[in-house]
Structure formats: structure tokens, C-alpha cells
Amino acid sequence: MSRSRPVDTAASALMAVAATQGVRRLDRAGRLPGGRDRWARTNHAGAPVSLVEGVALAVGTATALLPVRPAVAGAVVLAGVAGALDDLVDDGAVRGLGGHLGALRRGRPTTGVLKILVLGAGGMLAVVVHDARSPRGTGPHTLAGAGVVAASANLANLFDLRPGRALKVALLPALPLAVLGQPPAAAVGGAGLVVLADDLAGRTMLGDTGANPLGAAVGAAVAHRLGAGGRWTALAVLTGLTLLSERISFSRVIDSVPVLRELDRWGRPR
Numbered sequence: 001m002s003r004s005r006p007v008d009t010a011a012s013a014l015m016a017v018a019a020t021q022g023v024r025r026l027d028r029a030g031r032l033p034g035g036r037d038r039w040a041r042t043n044h045a046g047a048p049v050s051l052v053e054g055v056a057l058a059v060g061t062a063t064a065l066l067p068v069r070p071a072v073a074g075a076v077v078l079a080g081v082a083g084a085l086d087d088l089v090d091d092g093a094v095r096g097l098g099g100h101l102g103a104l105r106r107g108r109p110t111t112g113v114l115k116i117l118v119l120g121a122g123g124m125l126a127v128v129v130h131d132a133r134s135p136r137g138t139g140p141h142t143l144a145g146a147g148v149v150a151a152s153a154n155l156a157n158l159f160d161l162r163p164g165r166a167l168k169v170a171l172l173p174a175l176p177l178a179v180l181g182q183p184p185a186a187a188v189g190g191a192g193l194v195v196l197a198d199d200l201a202g203r204t205m206l207g208d209t210g211a212n213p214l215g216a217a218v219g220a221a222v223a224h225r226l227g228a229g230g231r232w233t234a235l236a237v238l239t240g241l242t243l244l245s246e247r248i249s250f251s252r253v254i255d256s257v258p259v260l261r262e263l264d265r266w267g268r269p270r
Helices: 007-027 052-065 072-088 095-107 109-130 140-159 165-179 183-200 207-225 230-244 250-256 260-264
Strands: 040-042 049-051
Touching: 007 052, 007 183, 007 207, 052 072, 052 183, 052 207, 072 109, 072 140, 072 207, 109 140, 109 207, 140 165, 140 207, 165 183, 165 207, 165 260, 183 207, 207 230, 250 260
Parallel strands: none
Antiparallel strands: 040 049
16 A cells, blocks of 8 residues: 655646647647547547547646656556557447457457557556555566556547546546545546546547557556555456446446446536
8 A cells, every 4th residue: 555745646637737738739739649530439329539648648647647656657648659559540340348359369460459458568567666666576476456556547449439528437446546645546637637527528529549558557656555455356346337338328327327427427518
């Protein structure tokens, strides 16, 4: 279990806000790599949206973490690059964990398989460095922590199906974790709050480029906060949800429960 000084946590949040806003200004000036058209997409409702939100969140979170948790910043960057590869290269023909693993068994590796490997590497980076500096050192609990980071990154992407949904799910644990002194949670919380309004309005979306870093940062905060038993429990829950998503629709479940449906729709144009 670890936490930083309150000044580090507050500084991470403020730096994330500034860096995220900076990327948004670059986008408005047409200065992002590839130009605006490169990041244009169509959302679930068939409306045009921009993936710049994902770029801004990833850059803002990583920039804020670089001075205080550089290993987590590296994991966030890896998650963002892997997500961008999916967003910009993958044709979407193969979906879900089972689909990507099935394609690999048939000798057809996909960007999804590459993303799994990269997220795993990012999780190890974020947790090994932290555990090596802690009194308990590294061990099996380190693997569990790395799994929490990778699984959280993947799960955030699974929730990114409606405006604001992934951000709400991530901010729910991120904000209290920030109060408890976790810079990764403070950084992604600051960046997430900057982009939330545009996401809810359907003007921008996270995409894999933003959802994977979002989940990775929250997962790192969880792994750094929890002890060995807590990590294994968190990993079991995250794995269960991931496997469950292969069989049921999260959107259908949310829409069928009135409280969840209202929370999910909160903030969107009616």
C-alpha cells in the first residue's frame, strides 16, 4: 500500500488539466499529427465525432505522472499507443477477447492481440517499479497488480460504448483514490473532468486511444493502494467482468436497471 504527499496528488491533477487543455488547443488550431480528419470517426448513433479526446486524456495523464510516477506514465503511454493502433489501423472485423484469441489460434494475429501484450507489459512496468521500491518487494502479488492494470485498461474500453459511460465508470473509483493520495488517480481524474462535457455531448469520444490509458491509470492507482490479497481480489473481479462481457451486453444490463440507466444517461442531451 502506498500514497504520496497531498501536494504531489494536487499537482498531478492540476498538471493533467493544463496538459489536456493544451492538446485540445492544438487540435482547435489544426496542429495535431495527421490533422483533424485523421482523428474523425462515427459514433454509435452515426454522428461524426473526434478521437482528439482520447489523445488529450492520454497525453495529459502521462505528462502529469512523469515527475512523480514515471513508470505509470510509461504504462499510460504504452496503453495509448496500443489503443491508437487499434483506432487507426484495425478494421474492426474481429471483436472481443475471444475473437482476437481465436484469430491468433488460426494463425491470424490481430492488433487486438498486440494490444493485449502491450497492456500486459505496461502493467508490469507500472507495478514492478513500485513494488521494487516498497518494503514488501516484488513477488506473486506483483503479477496480480500488473494484471489489475492491464485488465482495467481493457475493461474501460469495453464500457466506452455510449457518451460519457467509460469516464463515469473510471471517475467513480478515481476521485476517492485521488483523495487517498494516489497521483495516477488524480492525474486521470483531472484529465477526465476536462474532456467529460464534450464526451457527454457526443462531440468527442475516447476511443481505444483514450479508454485504455484511462483504465490503466485507474488500475495502477488501485494496484498501488491495495495489498496482496486486495490485488488478487480486484484481478478476479476484473477478469470476471471481462469474461462476462463476452456473453452479455453491458449496455443491455444498464438499460434494464432503472438506477443504472439514469446514471448512464446523466449529462447527455435529452
